[in-house]
Amino acid sequence: MLAGIDQVKEILKENGYKYTSQRAKVFETFVENSDKHLTTEEVYNLVSKKYPELGIATVYRNVSLFTKLGILDQIIFDDNIVRYELRMPHEGHRHHHLICMNCGKVEEFDVDNLDEVEKEIEEKKNFKIIDHTLKFMGYCEDCQKIEEKAKLNEKQ
Missing domain, CATH: 3.30.1490.190 (Ferric-uptake regulator, C-terminal dimerisarion domain)
Structure with missing residues (x-):
């Protein structure tokens, strides 16, 4: 998934953002759970097990940023719960x-x-x-x- 990290770093850089350790931790959580459709709260619960210092507001901000930049897709199934999954903009x-x-x-x-x-x-x-x-x-x-x-x- 190294190419994925490089793509994310490039996307962030092109849009005036840095690949901070907090963003790395959120991205890593999506990579490790790429077979799942995660809510922001689920991402926070997974991240906080490894990195308890990372706050829920930071997770929300980074999930929102990754969605805005096309790194994540937002999905809403019939239960009306917003979920996210990884997506690279150049994958079609x-x-x-x-x-x-x-x-x-x-x-x-x-x-x-x-x-x-x-x-x-x-x-x-x-x-x-x-x-x-x-x-x-x-x-x-x-x-x-x-x-x-x-x-x-x-x-x-």
């Missing part, structure tokens, strides 16, 4: 999410065949698309199996 589109409406499990997937749709929208609506997000709502494999077992038990 975000990945998409499968959300289980039963257990709340969130799974990521990277299939992106929407280039033609974007092109059509841009041409027909004269709208410059920078990015998009896509959420599929449904039931995960585990919840489907539980439902199938329940239906079988009802028939017996």
Whole structure:
């Protein structure tokens, strides 16, 4: 993830900010939890285990700055809780999410065949698309199996 750190340092420098030890600790937390969608409070709880001197206001400020600079993506699922995940601005589109409406499990997937749709929208609506997000709502494999077992038990 060294390239990631170098990119973050460059993004901060280009925008007049320094890569401080506090920013490094917040960024490190996202790197170590890159498979998760974290709330600011969760980031604070994880950071404070290693670095108890780091305050929640500092975490909030840095998460906000990283979001503004495109280092983090802000995600809001159907529970209306704001979560964040790492994103490098030069990586193109975000990945998409499968959300289980039963257990709340969130799974990521990277299939992106929407280039033609974007092109059509841009041409027909004269709208410059920078990015998009896509959420599929449904039931995960585990919840489907539980439902199938329940239906079988009802028939017996």
